Amino acid sequence: MITSFLAKALGRNIVITVAILLVLAALVPALNLLTAPDHPLHVPTYIVSLFGKYLTYALLALALDLVWGFCGILSLGHAAFFALGGYAMGMYLMRQIGARGSYGNPLLPDFMVFLNWKELPWFWYGFDMFWFAALMAIVVPGLLAFVFGWFAFRSRVNGVYLSIITQAMTFALLLAFFRNDMGFGGNNGLTDFKDILGFNIQANGTRSALFAASAVALALSLIITSGIVRSKYGKILVGVRDAESRTRFLGYRVEHMKLFAFVVSAMMAGVAGALYVPQVGIINPGEFDPANSIEVVIWTAVGGRGTLIGPIVGAILVNGGKSIFTAAFPEFWLFALGGLFVLVTLFLPRGIVGTARQFVERRKEYRKAREAEEARTFATAAEPQAAE
Numbered sequence: 118m119i120t121s122f123l124a125k126a127l128g129r130n131i132v133i134t135v136a137i138l139l140v141l142a143a144l145v146p147a148l149n150l151l152t153a154p155d156h157p158l159h160v161p162t163y164i165v166s167l168f169g170k171y172l173t174y175a176l177l178a179l180a181l182d183l184v185w186g187f188c189g190i191l192s193l194g195h196a197a198f199f200a201l202g203g204y205a206m207g208m209y210l211m212r213q214i215g216a217r218g219s220y221g222n223p224l225l226p227d228f229m230v231f232l233n234w235k236e237l238p239w240f241w242y243g244f245d246m247f248w249f250a251a252l253m254a255i256v257v258p259g260l261l262a263f264v265f266g267w268f269a270f271r272s273r274v275n276g277v278y279l280s281i282i283t284q285a286m287t288f289a290l291l292l293a294f295f296r297n298d299m300g301f302g303g304n305n306g307l308t309d310f311k312d313i314l315g316f317n318i319q320a321n322g323t324r325s326a327l328f329a330a331s332a333v334a335l336a337l338s339l340i341i342t343s344g345i346v347r348s349k350y351g352k353i354l355v356g357v358r359d360a361e362s363r364t365r366f367l368g369y370r371v372e373h374m375k376l377f378a379f380v381v382s383a384m385m386a387g388v389a390g391a392l393y394v395p396q397v398g399i400i401n402p403g404e405f406d407p408a409n410s411i412e413v414v415i416w417t418a419v420g421g422r423g424t425l426i427g428p429i430v431g432a433i434l435v436n437g438g439k440s441i442f443t444a445a446f447p448e449f450w451l452f453a454l455g456g457l458f459v460l461v462t463l464f465l466p467r468g469i470v471g472t473a474r475q476f477v478e479r480r481k482e483y484r485k486a487r488e489a490e491e492a493r494t495f496a497t498a499a500e501p502q503a504a505e
Contacts, residue, residue, distance in 0.1 A: 138333070139336055165325055172334075176392070178432040181417050184375075188358050189361075193287070197261070209245070212241070258386060283410075415461075
């Protein structure tokens with residue numbers, strides 16, 4: 118009964134995907150806890166970390182799909198929100214190192230000691246507490262998105278112009294975080310993490326727990342996003358995407374509609390970044406690179422924008438292919454990625470999931486038309502018999 122209600126409220130495909138993610142979140146840690154490292158069912162740690170990273174990418178792609186697929190905002194700056202969430206978690210992890218750093222300073226991270234900082238900057242206060250860092254991973258990207266979106270949407274900046282200024286925002290943050298005097302580690306960033314919540318960050322159990330947290334976060338975000346797009350607000354959002362002027366003339370505050378979706382999307386990207394950093398072990402200004410935002414667009418397009426499930430599929434497939442392709446032909450990956458985007462644009466404009474959904478819908482329409490034609494044929498044949 119509960120499953121039937123959820124299927125109607127969220128969509129059957131969403132419920133199935135959420136169930137799969139939750140099963141993975143419970144199954145992988147359980148297998149690694151109950152089996153020996155040499156057991157066939159034991160999942161190697163590097164595989165757990167790799168797929169945990171893929172899940173954070175899927176969450177980032179889902180965040181972009183909310184604004185691009187349902188609101189028509191092609192953001193080329195979502196890497197900024199992802200990186201800000203990552204830096205918030207990285208600052209917490211650096212504070213946990215304490216006196217175990219190379220310079221043995223219990224208060225200052227190693228890079229600050231190396232640069233002759235005398236005291237901890239004010240904006241590092243509070244990051245010795247996990248709850249504060251987790252809160253900042255959501256609040257900081259959301260606040261940046263609110264300020265940026267408030268001015269951009271009120272000024273009615275749309276289309277390619279909005280895409281360009283989101284990319285400019287990301288590049289500006291990239292240059293800022295490269296500076297040593299910003300207090301975020303400069304070019305080297307933050308790394309050499311030891312513990313998270315008192316657990317060794319390199320331990321197999323911790324890696325499994327981070328994978329599970331990524332799967333649960335993706336499942337919850339999928340439920341929230343599905344609830345948004347299936348609500349009355351979501352239908353208005355699609356109206357903004359397809360006919361912004363008409364929606365505005367109907368009396369809706371279009372800039373408020375866009376701003377809400379943009380802020381929620383940025384918060385989701387921040388959560389993805391916060392889960393990404395402890396699994397890869399580093400965060401540096403390279404995460405702000407505008408090319409990373411373009412890759413997210415490609416993941417979403419490949420999977421199928423405006424489908425919710427599509428970006429998840431696209432992020433996992435493309436990054437899985439990247440891991441295989443870069444191991445064999447690392448110098449050709451960017452060419453392969455560009456070619457993939459061109460092929461998808463030309464031959465699969467709806468993406469993998471969107472094309473599959475269109476095929477299923479056409480099959481249903483064909484079956485209904487065929488059944489209706491057979492019913493008419495049967496009725497026509499039965500009329501003379503009834504007259505006799």
